[in-house]
Amino acid sequence: MLNSPSVTTQEFLTNLIQIVGEQRVRFDPADCWPYGYDNSRRHALPQWVVFALTHEEIRDIICLCNHVHVPLIPRGRGTGTTGATVPISGGLVLSLERMSCIRLIDPVNRAMIVEPGVTNQEVQIAAEQRGFFWPPDPTSAAFCTVGGNLAYNSAGPRAVKYGTPRENVLGLRAVTGAGEEIRCGSYTTKGVVGYDLTRLLIGSEGTLAIITEATLKLTPLAEAKRTLRATYRDTESAGQAVATLMSQPLTPCALEFMDRQAVTLAQAQGGVILPTGTGALLMIEVDGPAAAMEEAITQIKQAADNAGLLEIVAAHTPQEAAQLWSARKALSPALRTLAPKKINEDVVVPVSHLPALIGGLERLAREFAITIVNFGHAGNGNIHVNLLINPDDPLEMERAGKCLEQVFELVLSLNGSLSGEHGVGLEKRDFVAREIDATTLNLMGRLKAQFDPRGILNPQKTLPLNSLT
Amino acid sequence: MLNSPSVTTQEFLTNLIQIVGEQRVRFDPADCWPYGYDNSRRHALPQWVVFALTHEEIRDIICLCNHVHVPLIPRGRGTGTTGATVPISGGLVLSLERMSCIRLIDPVNRAMIVEPGVTNQEVQIAAEQRGFFWPPDPTSAAFCTVGGNLAYNSAGPRAVKYGTPRENVLGLRAVTGAGEEIRCGSYTTKGVVGYDLTRLLIGSEGTLAIITEATLKLTPLAEAKRTLRATYRDTESAGQAVATLMSQPLTPCALEFMDRQAVTLAQAQGGVILPTGTGALLMIEVDGPAAAMEEAITQIKQAADNAGLLEIVAAHTPQEAAQLWSARKALSPALRTLAPKKINEDVVVPVSHLPALIGGLERLAREFAITIVNFGHAGNGNIHVNLLINPDDPLEMERAGKCLEQVFELVLSLNGSLSGEHGVGLEKRDFVAREIDATTLNLMGRLKAQFDPRGILNPQKTLPLNSLT
Structure with missing residues (x-):
């Protein structure tokens, strides 16, 4: 693991402890074990785990690892599904979960400055108190960290109207694999000075730099939201409705789909009652000014209507909305039983x-x-x-x-992409070359080398192995 | 200019003509002259001008220039204000104005595929026919090209609600300074495979690669729009109103400001009548569902109201709206007279x-x-x-x-940035190091070298000279 002949494992550990103190370093395999998995169910044992508290500690840890050539794997709460935080090359897992401070909430500038280890939910709660939200909303919001959301460019249902992290981050502070401290983006909603490194880091899965601070762009909470459920005879009709919904002016803030298998499962296992013959289902949410909601529901009903529509129901209360969502919510537990x-x-x-x-x-x-x-x-x-x-x-x-x-x-x-929001990690790494041509991948590999010349940051992830020089 | 001892100027010209034919090459200084300026009023004479029609021609031109070390300056319609397209190192200006084709309009996928030389206005007209628009709307929309909009990340008034090109482009096809043909982004509104080169190219002012095709993300036209004009005693009151407007749920689709000097000028030179004592003015536009407009106006009036408000007027017809905008529209001609x-x-x-x-x-x-x-x-x-x-x-x-x-x-x-939408070019190049730290600039310089190893693309622009290796 340790590729420097001049430093022993013991010396590395001593240096690590010098940076953060003994209390925040783990080296006993039993202690390190839980930091070797993510939600892909893959596992590999890291040699060490360290809990950082500050930007400066992260910088010093990266410099140490870079110096002695030790793989360094940044990690939030391990909710990713692609193995991106599984330390398959061994080395040091850098847990950011204790850097969970919200440094600033600034409603006038629609901005929030956070540390990478804060959970998505904590961000939403803090923003909501000021009348705002941060659009990315992965299913794991209660547990996943914002740093992880940025690493994968994770989104969720709201992205259809409000975008992904790349559209909702103003700036970053980070440390590259070479230990360089960089700042990118700005504290303003416009800014064109310098190259856009902010979006380059977002979605790079910890392979270029470790984000130590993020300035999130907040969006005001809509005054009102309404929920509809539409059931269709088949996928074709539901797909046609989605096409019509997306080509009319009113963009839903959620437009979720379930296929025949999913509908059957929700009915059989989740006890949900749907019209006979339901072969596909759409959950549609619209938000906006309260005064526009009735008209919005009419418009959505109109756009969703076609020959295959069996039923469309709009909720009038939060309870009714929860009832409509029950088919979708029943799905994940039902899948586990199957x-x-x-x-x-x-x-x-x-x-x-x-x-x-x-x-x-x-x-x-x-x-x-x-x-x-x-x-x-x-x-x-x-x-x-x-x-x-x-x-x-x-x-x-x-x-x-x-x-x-x-x-x-x-x-x-079908002109699509292998991943919309989970990312590449290990799971899809060997398929990436089917989507991105060799020339572009080679360029990405060269860019990676500028950020991380010794390849210590999250080795063997995200890019196909042969695109790295 | 020509740094290759093995190729003479005449040979370069012959090679260039081989790529595009004689009709699309200029070398007479009188013919080249108009391609040496932009709207910064700077000027430098290029040695040659070439008009490309295809991606392949651009690739071949770049390969030629890279091979013989000739500066290559991509150019749209020259409406930029920073000197970014002025060929201060001489060399070859590559005009993209004839690559003005809209290849595809796809309302269901909210996408449009265009060549870089199409004007912003042509895009808006084509999109509008399908009920959509492309949010970036610089003042020069009637003349400026989309390629230029992407090069500078140009925006305009609508950005406050709808974002800049970085939030409104799905993917790009481009050729790097080394002649590599790359594709980045995707044809979908989500996508996390590979590093985000799309946004890295947007705003890079032709210093990394030349964009040969762009997939724009379209937004549905709002059903209705309303215009308000608010006049204030002083800047403080207007600024306070802006702060209140930006921290409430209803985001205006334009929120424009004029200071005391601008107001005075519009009144004196433009014949506009405003309340006595007007020291600052806000133009506010809201868009959305027609059913929500009355309530929206009430909300805006409420948020805009403070002790310094002199008058707030909402237009009821397009004619009244044009009348309200007259103060703002009078400004640019008035400035020229002054x-x-x-x-x-x-x-x-x-x-x-x-x-x-x-x-x-x-x-x-x-x-x-x-x-x-x-x-x-x-x-x-x-x-x-x-x-x-x-x-x-x-x-x-x-x-x-x-x-x-x-x-x-x-x-x-004040934690701001030197440019919100005009870009850096030559005008601000020597100030960039005041905003971006040396470490980050050095990294940007190294990234530039990966795209353009011989430094042929738009030399001496965008980054401070000492950040280039």
């Missing part, structure tokens, strides 16, 4: 290709005899494709692997 | 610091005996600071130079 393991992909296609995607996935499910349940953020064309499998059945696992390859081929043939 | 030259800056500060900025500018105007007229996009804190000067008065020019330095110091002391 198969010991799911491979959860988050492919994305142009909205117009949603019916072709779902149709193709149904064909692949039959061809490979794999149950596939599809649901997700239809307004962005971002679908969570869940392959339900039994990891103890080697034949099924092999079929699932082949099926997955075909899923990716299908997505790329 | 002084032979204006130095037009576009600094940006956090919205909360607008009163401090305007107050500081008034102080500097007195101190340096320079007339300064301030107006601009208050909702983004982006103010156009106009120093009115006589270029034939060397003493005044010297005072203006010193004053400008103090303007920049003031802006940076």
